[in-house]
Amino acid sequence: MIKKSLSGLIFVLMMVSVPVFAGWQALPKVAPAPDNNPTTAAKVTLGKMLFMDPRISSTGTVSCNSCHNVMEGGDDSRTFSMGVHGQLGGRNAPTVWNAAFHSVQFWDGRVDLLEDQAKGPITNPVEMGEPDHDHTMVKIKAIPGYKPYFEKAFGRNSMTIDNLAKAIAAFERTLITPDSPYDKYVSGDKHAISAQQIRGMKTFAATGCTSCHSGAAFNGPSMDFGKGFYAKFPTFADNAYNKDYNLSADKGRQEATGKAADAHMFRVPTLRNITDTAPYFHNGSVNSLSEAVRIMAKVQLNKTLNDQEVSDIVAFLSALTGPYPEISMPRLPATTGISLFAGE
């Protein structure tokens, strides 16, 4: 009896206190890595080269960075990415910044690790368009300058697609943005964010956004690699937004698993650097962060925000951006006196 009353009391307390959410966390300064691929400087060096190298693609024109531009918000500003021969993808490119804090990868969480993710676009016909990974590795091996970098990172005879992916993943685990104004604020610097941003933070929690966008990366609770945190999107489909932005056309995770229970389930994306990753949603249909906030409140929580609430939440979200670390350009090793792409 006592127990039951107590939980009832706590529930009542939660309902009346603002903010209701006590889980604010700063982003860790180091991203987690799987046991079989600890992040090393040698891997990061190689991974950066491979990430920036368009020669991985069938035409020599599309690198990882083409759609996940680390000079911008880690994406490409487009609704759908443009791969080889100008072909369009079917979902909006997620940012590579802080992707390392996702426990599963892609919008539908169809792979567990960045290592797995890195391999996908290479052979996707509308992205890098390689016929298969063997073809890719024949090309990479034909670039003599890569060999010593693979050896330093992985030892001898290590030029494999798995190690290529491991190196890219290791580089991506350095693409994180701790020390945003929000991080400083929750770490004790009470002047790091503005009064409006603090108000927005409270509104964000009170509205219920934190029921999904919790945790240090605002992508849900911390989970083991391979265990995904998903939400149905849209949850409330009977509204004009769903129709106007065609939100229900994509079956989400069901397309990967074939299970009816996964219909319209999507991995909860990080909100870090969200100011720099327009357009928004899996289908890139919304080109305004304010509108995206308004839609999310309606289609996920069935709430209608007023202009002040939207403005405050957007102000808060801007506190989650950057600073981006400085990155030096890699020098991509040459194929002396010959090209891998002549006549293509």
Next chain:
Amino acid sequence: MIKKSLSGLIFVLMMVSVPVFAGWQALPKVAPAPDNNPTTAAKVTLGKMLFMDPRISSTGTVSCNSCHNVMEGGDDSRTFSMGVHGQLGGRNAPTVWNAAFHSVQFWDGRVDLLEDQAKGPITNPVEMGEPDHDHTMVKIKAIPGYKPYFEKAFGRNSMTIDNLAKAIAAFERTLITPDSPYDKYVSGDKHAISAQQIRGMKTFAATGCTSCHSGAAFNGPSMDFGKGFYAKFPTFADNAYNKDYNLSADKGRQEATGKAADAHMFRVPTLRNITDTAPYFHNGSVNSLSEAVRIMAKVQLNKTLNDQEVSDIVAFLSALTGPYPEISMPRLPATTGISLFAGE
């Protein structure tokens, strides 16, 4: 009479001495700039951002760096470049490295300055595909973070296509590679290049390559901006190479000027970093530096080189490569909460 005899004597001396060429020059440590656009740090900073920014293109996917990749040899390893929507250009992309040492730009020399060159691809339908420069500047002005960089470089109200081009040109004038092994050698370090490279250097001159590929950048004598150094290519057309590699299909400078005298005239390209810029020639038809050397001797000088001579010249040419300066990646200013390319 005395004068005439003397010049005859000098001519005879030139014919018998090996090397016949005394004009070896190291690359200057600073590239020349036109009077109206002195190179400044503020322009270079802005120019690097603009050079790397794919948002200049109609699709948001093609930057200057896409076809002139400064992480590689300043080109794209392709026969013909691939612009927006996967469209192909008609000539091989010249390297941006040391382009600052050319007195005219493009293969046909149709513009005088890097400032003029930078504007061309923006509105070329198969390159960046912008409808016009005004459209481009509307986009650049819609990126708030660019304004302070323009102001620092050019003063207030300076966001114009001309200043955009000036900034890119200023950045490109920093893309130079002095201190190659060859530069060290001609500056007095007699151990900077190998015995084979020295032999190749002599063969290069004795064969007559220096009649066009002279000067510090091996692109002809130093000339004022706008005054081009051209050669007919091929000069000797009655050979298998011309047919096999379709060298005469392109009318060269005639296509720009309409003058019969300009038929098959091309700007003499730099040979600096030539090891890193395959495939070769205006039509990118030759994917081997050795083969390119062999062909040049035949179609320009009507000489047939033996394998040793080709190998020695290629070794010499490799002494003209790098080192490339380290470049930090620019951070491209955001369009907060909105994209310029949604729905494209």
